[in-house]
Amino acid sequence: MTLSRKPLKGMRELTPGEKRIEDYVIKRLREAGVAYGFEEYETPVLEPLELFLAKSGSELAVKQSYNFTDKGGRKLIMRPELTPSLARMVAASGELIYPVKWMSFPVCYRYERPQRGRVREFVQFNLDILGVSGLEAELEVFLVLRRIMSSLGASRGQYVIRYSSRKLASGILESCGITEEEMAQAYAVIDKKDKIKPDEWEELVRKTIKDERNADTIIKFASCSDPDVPWLSEAAGGSEAFDEIVRFSGMLKDAGILEAQFDASVVRGLDYYTGIVFEVMDTGGKNRRAICGGGRYDNLVGMFGGQKVTGVGFGLGLLTLDLFLETYDLMPEGISGKHPADIFLAVYSDGERAFAVNFAEKLRDVGISVEIDITGKNLSKQLKIADRKSIGYIVVIGPEEVVSGRITLRNMTSGIETECEVSEVSGILIDRNLCGEAN
RNA sequence: GCGACCGUAGCUUAAGGGUAAAGCACCGGACUGUGGCUCCGGGUAUUGGGAGUUCAAAUCUCCCCGGUUGCCCCA
Structure with a gap:
């Protein structure tokens, strides 16, 4: 089964x-x-049934709601709306302090x-x-x-x-x-x-x-x-x-x-x-x-x-x-495909992994969202994954980068590459993100 | 709770009684120093489930289940 x-x-x-x-x-x-x-507040999802019986109307409280008796014999309801709880x-x-001006985003249930x-x-x-x-x-x-x-x-x-x-x-x-x-x-x-x-x-x-x-x-x-x-x-x-x-x-x-x-x-x-x-x-x-x-x-x-x-x-x-x-086609373009990571670190081989992980942690420390390869696949595959996740920037960490301390930062949208010191990457990304549109 | 329409691969669809098929997606490879492109290989399916008709059912019939949508009610 x-x-x-x-x-x-x-x-x-x-x-x-x-x-x-x-x-x-x-x-x-x-x-x-x-x-x-307005200030935000919250109330319980589970409520006594009587709270809604008197106040919302029996159609909603009984017929159109998830209600049941719990192990203690209490009649309960998964809230079908919020106002009685408020x-x-x-x-x-x-x-x-009146006037009270409150707002909430309740998950509600109706049968x-x-x-x-x-x-x-x-x-x-x-x-x-x-x-x-x-x-x-x-x-x-x-x-x-x-x-x-x-x-x-x-x-x-x-x-x-x-x-x-x-x-x-x-x-x-x-x-x-x-x-x-x-x-x-x-x-x-x-x-x-x-x-x-x-x-x-x-x-x-x-x-x-x-x-x-x-x-x-x-x-x-x-x-x-x-x-x-x-x-x-x-x-x-x-x-x-x-x-x-x-x-x-x-x-x-x-x-x-x-x-x-x-x-x-x-x-x-x-x-x-x-x-x-x-x-x-x-x-x-x-x-x-x-x-x-x-x-x-x-x-x-x-x-x-x-x-x-x-x-x-x-x-x-x-x-x-x-x-x-x-x-009315009012959803902003591409919003559903926007991945949270700012940068993808491709790892050439296991020899560079420790270096790359440390680099990633430093970027994260200053608030940059980093996805690093953890698949061990070849470079081509790693970049394909980064591309398909729509991550904005990539860096390849290989033996050359480890030795020289210089990396190539590529903008995946424009294809433009910037060569810089490892220590400069966070500054560059932060500058660009501030200039980019904030949603 | 009632009605209408629809169920084939992860998705979109084809086959309308005679070997279940294609595109996309996915996986592997060409390809361990650079993504989108290309090429090669792989079908991942109890055709929603069950019963019936038939030599033979994805296809026809019935029941059930699920989805969408309308009614009731409502954000």
Whole structure:
């Protein structure tokens, strides 16, 4: 019986080339967070099931998660998302300086069928602001999102930040008499709007919401693409939620965030959102899933007892982001093939090995990444290996070099050779690396 | 959980009832003082698994497994 060569269904397995791509994206995300003063934190992968039962919704916590009973009889879950853990951590921390601005790169798990943009083990980027109840928090989060997208090379028009308000939606639905139990159904059907054809969607709404007038209200509401449309101001004018969304829309315009668009059909799936909700979508037809989803959750931290702490944040899927970057050809050229070693030392024969190893150690001492031959193959083969690993420089260490102390440094890209003393190599490499592009 | 499509060498594919084949990759050599090029040699396969039809199955049928993708749900 031979062992399977595949990892478990949907589990994450990255080759060094794939890992380099992920590292590049993570670096950009982290830089964007740091630019606004966000700090990094971590929480456990394994959590008590109850943490997610109450807060994420049972669909996610039970049906779509890896959960099990451990040897001590405790019901556990592999986290399907991060926010409840963050809320607990904040609730438990005594001496935080608000506003808390934190970010993390959690590996999360969902028990679902893998498909485009969806796997069972995935990394996302979470960024949250806690302790700010004003819309300035939402605005800053939107600014971070725009910076992320532009730093990765996305241009306006390739993506859109769609936003709406849970408070506004629930207010409209309640005021027209939609019952508590219809509410979840109503959200679900509103969320469908952009996923199917307009006439099919209307049909679905009428089929789901029996009362004709309520169905009309839902159709009219979900079709609002500006908070200022007459129908909406008539239906919700004067309410706190309406004032808020109008004000936020104005703040976004003032800040020049033109990629943000109000869209009342944005709902987001998580149960704990209380205010503005938003998502980043590819505007093209190829990637139909949100790259990022988030919103305001003002009651989450308070559920742990103690004081109420407001929050706004998002989760951004690295996989959906990758698909976006691939779609628009935004991955930097050659990034997956870039080998870490700066220089390759070819060893002519075993007689020079001790000399070469010592030389390599000296280079490493000053921060140069060195790969030295350890195969003992002939020179031609050694150089072929260095070439195929795309290592930038090579040096051959043979009897002549050992005797003279002079070596020939070859740039493998240009083919240019530089003859110099062994002691000069590190200086030359460091100078050139500083001049080269730093990624 | 439901549906559609697809499974042949490490990868991409060919053979559509009659000897499993090619390119790339890989390994060895020409070649122990210089990589990308060239030449020579090597096939690495239970054709995803099992059953059935047939003198004969990679090929036809059925079941299972796996992959991709859509739905549910969502990063």
